[in-house]
Amino acid sequence: MNILVVDDKRLAVNALIRILGEIDPSWPVEGVTSGEEALVIAKGNRPDVVFLDIEMPGISGLELARRLREMSQDINIVFVTAHSEYALEAHGLYPSGYLLKPATEDDVRRALENLRHPVASGTSARLQAHCFGTFDIMVDGKPVPFKRSKTKELVAFLIDRQGARVNSDELVNALWEDGVSSVSRRAQVRNLISDMRSTFDALGVGDVIVRGRDALAILPDAVDCDYYRFLKGDLEAVNNYNGEYMNQYWWSEMTLANLNGGW
Structure with a gap:
């Protein structure tokens, strides 16, 4: 609550x-x-x-x-x-x-x-993502303090993929607009993943991340996300959609087009 x-x-x-x-x-x-x-x-x-x-x-x-x-x-x-x-x-x-x-x-x-609108206990995910407008990620209502600013974009991309696994090349293509993959870039991706995992672990939400061999995903059911609720037809999320989606990231334009296509 x-x-x-x-x-x-x-x-x-x-x-x-x-x-x-x-x-x-x-x-x-x-x-x-x-x-x-x-x-x-x-x-x-x-x-x-x-x-x-x-x-x-x-x-x-x-x-x-x-x-x-x-x-x-x-x-x-x-x-x-x-x-x-x-x-x-x-x-x-x-x-x-x-x-x-x-x-x-x-x-x-x-x-x-005696709340007029009872709050279901145990159903609110500790990790909350705000995707409409400018993206933000929080744990228990407080912004997540990543050590690297680009780690936040990594998390945003994983949330955008809705649980689909992504590899290091896909992450490089998303996080750097020129899409150039190099040894240095892949090393930076590993550092971002490490920052994400250590930060989430410290906050007690590390289990939202799924890792495989050169694959990474986020568990959608572990995130309270306005975008996910919108896709499920949640009336409040639909009403709150303002025509903007993760507007600080260039790769969000395809999802934005899909969202607006349904209007």
């Missing part, structure tokens, strides 16, 4: 994060102090639940809830506020809860046990 906490007071954010950690320390939880920051995070990695203050400077909690619901109707909004007078207006946004500050652990537990 991915959780986002939004409150303009950092102490309130930290207090709620501590409560959530007591309930289940395995949940990835992020906390921010503005609506603008919340929107950036939500676009890159849709949270399952947002604990949201109402009175905030800039984007108010009610306006932020509306924008989050436009991104996805399945986001659970739990308002956490010191102002009971907003309850009627908040009710019109169909929240999963309305907690008065200071929220207790029991309050938070009850809200999570």
Whole structure:
């Protein structure tokens, strides 16, 4: 369950994060102090639940809830506020809860046990790929810190191949637009693979990679990916498709053409 906490007071954010950690320390939880920051995070990695203050400077909690619901109707909004007078207006946004500050652990537990859109336990992959627009890869909602910048492109290419195995020559052709294969290039590919494997192993997701003799693939079922969900006809993924796909990589154009061909 991915959780986002939004409150303009950092102490309130930290207090709620501590409560959530007591309930289940395995949940990835992020906390921010503005609506603008919340929107950036939500676009890159849709949270399952947002604990949201109402009175905030800039984007108010009610306006932020509306924008989050436009991104996805399945986001659970739990308002956490010191102002009971907003309850009627908040009710019109169909929240999963309305907690008065200071929220207790029991309050938070009850809200999570009665979500309007229940989150299936054990079905969310720890590795998340965002392919529509600019590609990004995350583990538990946090960007993967590869040592080499080109390693990220290697992972993107494997995800684009949807589990099909690729060899070193195919990787060279994708990662360098001139397609020139050489001893040096193949050595660089080996270094990128090593970086990918060691980074994923350190994060506990190394089993997503399948290796064979001069062959490499990623397990599609081990990745929560908007592109994969789109191919399965997931309505949310279809609605979120913006006509752009991994737009920082030249080799993505063929997949993009196939995606747009279905429109």
